[in-house]
Amino acid sequence: MVEPPSPDVAAPQPAGGAGRLAGDEGVPPQRYSGALAAEIEARWQARWLADGTFVVAAEPDPAREKFFLMDMFPYPSGSGLHVGHPLGYIATDVYGRFLRMQGRAVLHTLGYDAFGLPAEQYAIQTGTHPRVTTEANVERYRAQIARLGLAHDPTRSVSTTDEAFYRWTQWIFLQIYNSWYDQRAGRARPVADLVAAYESGELPTPDGRPWADLDRAGRAAAVDARRLAYRATVPVNWCPGLGTVLANEEVTAEGRSERGNFPVFRRELTQWMMRITAFADRLLDDLDRLDWPASVKTMQRNWIGRSEGAAVRFPLHAPDGGADGAAVEVFTTRPDTLFGATYMVLAPEHPLVDALVPPAWPAADLPASWTAGAPDPRGAVEAYRRAAAALGERDRTAEGRTKTGVFTGGWATNPVTGEAVPVFVADYVLAGYGTGAIMAVPAHDQRDFDFARAFDLPIRAVIAPGDGRDPTDTAAWPDAWTGDGTVVGSAGPSLALDGLGVEEAKRAVVAWLEGQGLGRGTVTYKLRDWLFSRQRYWGEPFPIVFDDDGIAHDLPESMLPVLLPEVDDYRPVAADPDDGASDPEPPLAKARDWVEVTLDLGDGPRRYRRETNTMPQWAGSCWYELRYLDPDDDRRFVDPTLEAYWMGPRTPDDTGGVDLYVGGVEHAVLHLLYSRFWHKVLHDLGHVSSSEPFRRLFNQGYIQAYAYTDRRGVYVPAEEVVERDGGYWYGDEPVTRSYGKMGKSLRNSVSPDEMCDRYGADTLRLYEMSMGPLDVSRPWETRAVVGSLRFLQRVWRNLLDEETGAPTVTDTTPDPATEQLLHATIDAVRTEMGGLRFNTAIAKLIELNNHLTSLPAVPREVAEPLVLMLAPFAPHAAEELWRRLGHPSSLAFEPFPVADAAKVAAATVTMVVQVNGKPRDRIEVDPAISESAAVELALASDRVRAALGGGEPKKVVAKPPRVVNVVA
């Protein structure tokens, strides 16, 4: 499908005629207007490109201090950019230009995260190859972004879908695949070292047999058991209707697919995983070394979810009533409450459930809630498991849901009390966390309390509540006591805890458990290993093949990239939507000629089957920052010299990494955790000198917008809504306002192109930077954009003749007030820009310019620094002014103005005189005024004397030269 040529492309205005439109006779020809801006911007953009102004030299320049500046790269969607998207890009550009003018070597570019679902869905609907759609979208994004005049190095822009890029994504996958985590060394190492450790007996094989006794498959399994990328059978959200597994985020509360509304099943499937959990402690600890927003660090800490506690073994009673040596291990953060454990719960999927269910109920008089009315325990457990499997993770974990569960018929022994406790299965215990089994302490855990009340289980208090409730009468308790307190009722034959505090009791129980061999202190994480395969077409193929025995083989580097094959149909092989037992078959499985290959992997040509899953969209974004450094290298993913220069640690404590990474907070966890993980593996293997990818992170806010709906709830064009009589109106119809995202479907979207057409890119840039602090979200207001245009117009008019375009600056010396204001402005602008507070920097520039408006003519000595300070925000207009002021070369590398410290301070300052803290007078004083002189002046003030009403001051506090406060 070919787009027709756009009919509304305006012919470029000739330079002299800019602004001379029909009906525009009164407007001076060289007034800074949207039309003139368009001409200036096109010209300077062409020149920067032709001159390679922002191309960064391939070789590091050791003489210049470097700065690696990055934005989170976009997914190029089909709907193009709205004005909210480039907020961060403009901010990094402003900052990069500011640094460049201070002599820094700035590396700044922008790539595309171009694998992903929308292009694939579009392909399924239309048959258009995702590559075609993706490339068209990337081109559109490039064109839209180019209009903003960003000082990117155009030679370094990469797309994750480029074969030359994903070749290295596959290569890095193989690095991870061929690594294992050596807990003793605390780092990733090549699997060759693992084999050596197995051979020498230094490490035991998973099943304990000597390496020499293992056959080919046994050895492969032993290595696979420790690889950082491995295949495992894990519970996933399987949606047969879509033919793919889904992330939890893609499943609705009703347990159906967000797209298509098909049923989703919890299903054990064999998938690729990445062993990110091995790095949990390092990912946690290194957060302390990063200059990141505290909120993002907190989110990552919570996501990793480290918690300290104890593993405790509860011996099981054999189904026939005798002891058989089996035990269930539980994880608890409250070992101090062990005496209060009155029952146990296993997750429905727990592997010991089957072993523990007896053929018949152990007693005839069990409560109906325990047996669910089933004739025998096996039937009850099976029915419960089926019901649990039909629920999605979301349903299952919704808090406040009534506790459900069923008695297994089995019993275990509380190791401290020696009492028999019943074992239940219930879905409030999650198979994937801890050991998938808990000891239930209903008195001191709200979930256990709820369950105990529902199933009539004993509630035994072992911590004396601090709120006066009676520990011997838990029947009267409204809820569990989860707070601190003194241990009670916890005295057994070999362990007594009564009277201890919670922390002391924890230590005592852990020590006792370890002494008895019944448990140990341990650490558990919420973080799970990363599900790394998808049944999709538009993603990186795995560089893996399987032999006839089903053993995986990695492909040698010489066979990379494994290119995506052409297929006729991008759809996964969909099954009956209600058939949760079917297996997914990825779209690549249909490319038979591609799947079945004959390769020589070292032992002669053999038949292999290719892996047909693809990598998730996160893969490319896990390492793209490194490729920016060395985008054309076809021998390695990045030259180590370049990595060391741009990202290497600067001090022994420094992690290294990108100097500033700007993007939205929505990536606080997944992208930023996955890329940290990959980077650490690459670091451990010696490929990169930095131990973290992003040294400093900044989250920009979002530009949001109002949307309006009519009575029927239909969105109306926001641009045409007016506010009147305290309400909002679309024509004669009242409409309802809501606030949120910008979007085509909400009819409130404003594109950067239309702003560039009306006002120019410089005005748009300036407006976006002046709206407020960069890290705060705020509403877009098109009508306010004109303020930024007016500012540029006034600067232009202060420096140039609006009729001729010739400079009007003089070579006279500025008056003292102007000179002082200039230097104070330079000083403030430097400080504000250094802190990314662009809104206040712009306000200072406006104040300076407003002052210049009052002068008969502007001295060049003031005009030039103003233009240079404006350059990061409005680079095209600044370049043009700079040229017209007589400078032939670009100002991109002109030194940013430096304030003369002697001229920053004003000759006099306003001293406020307060009476009882209320300002009563203002006196101009010498900035170096003494305390006694300040007090004298203050007390001499008529206004102060009037406020005192003739009385004598009790006390005078003077902080010269700012304030004197007289206490009456």
Add this chain to the structure above:
RNA sequence: GGGCGCGUGGUGGAAUCGGCAGACACGGCGGCCUCAAAAGCCGUUGAUCGGAAGAUCGUGCGGGUUCGAGCCCCGCCGCGCCCACCA
């Protein structure tokens, strides 16, 4: 439920250290220019009272610390974001 953050004019926001609350901008109002409109320019714009000079009030609410609080402390109320049966 837990964690984090935020409440300032009609609007977006400013106030770096506890020291002139409201910088800068939008919008509004008045004026200039214009046949007229748009654009542009000048003035004005927290509220109340006042002709004015000026006075009083004012940073979500209530208290506290301080010579002095938008800022610090305590308790509420409201909003936003993240996590959420994680043992």
